[in-house]
Amino acid sequence: MSSPQLPRLGRKPLIALVERANRALQTDMVRRAHADGHTEVKMAHNSVFGTLYSGGARAADMAARAGITRQSMGEVIRDMVALDLLEMRPDPDDRRAKVVGYTEHGVEVASDGRRHLIELERRLAEEFGEREYDIARDVLERLVDVLDRFAAEEPHETQAAGTRRT
Template sequence: MSRAQVPRPDRKPLIALVDRANRALQSDMVRRAHADGHAEVKMAHNSVFGTLHAGGARAADMAARAGITRQSMGEVIRDMVALDLLEMRADPNDGRAKVVDYSEHGLAVAGDGFQYLIDLERRFEEEFGEREYAIARDVLERLIELLEKGQPSSSAGGSVG
């Protein structure tokens, strides 16, 4: 009895490229934080830095935006509170809930990180050229829109207009 052959792409799948780019960007952010004197920053903290909006947010909302469980987000938040990167306060709209926000120290760390992101965007524009980098960003945004629409995978051979 022979085993069925599993179809394999003839080149590295886009999902693998995007995942590798994401991991490289996140690792780069942590390396930069350490270089800026923020040795307490860990890779797991990216899930908070990427989802915590000005004025604070609920952990459950942040977890949903990060695509992780509330328990995982809660663990990261507790770690960051212990490191004086975050603070928690009662939600004024729901006494049972807590709002997560940056501490003063956390604001400084996040500010350095966001400034680095701004600088990184400029670096990418210089490396690839403004037009080519704009196209790369546009294609990624369109891929996200297409996938979030729930486009059926059976249309893989069709053209997208």
């Protein structure tokens, strides 16, 4: 029995490159948090640290920014509340909703992470050169915009994964 042949890409797929870079960055952030004494930080917490601003935010807005479901974001938030990194308070604009914010301990952890990100970005710019690093960041931002635009152009009917269009 012969196995079906997949189309050859000729190089590592872009999705694999982006996924590997994402995983390396997220792993670096958790490693650094642990080195700073914040051993409670988990990889999943990056979705909150990357989307929660100082003034607080609704979980649904954070989920949209992170590109994950509201349920997944809620699970991570509940875990971080239990670890005293986050707190939930009533939304002043809508008493039915909750606003997620950092606890005092959470501010400390997030601040250490932000300082590390600043240093990491400085080191990356030094490694690649300011111009090349700025180009890499710009291309990634544009890539997201273009992929979002392509997705919006797709027909509204959902297709099963792997189904060919005719």
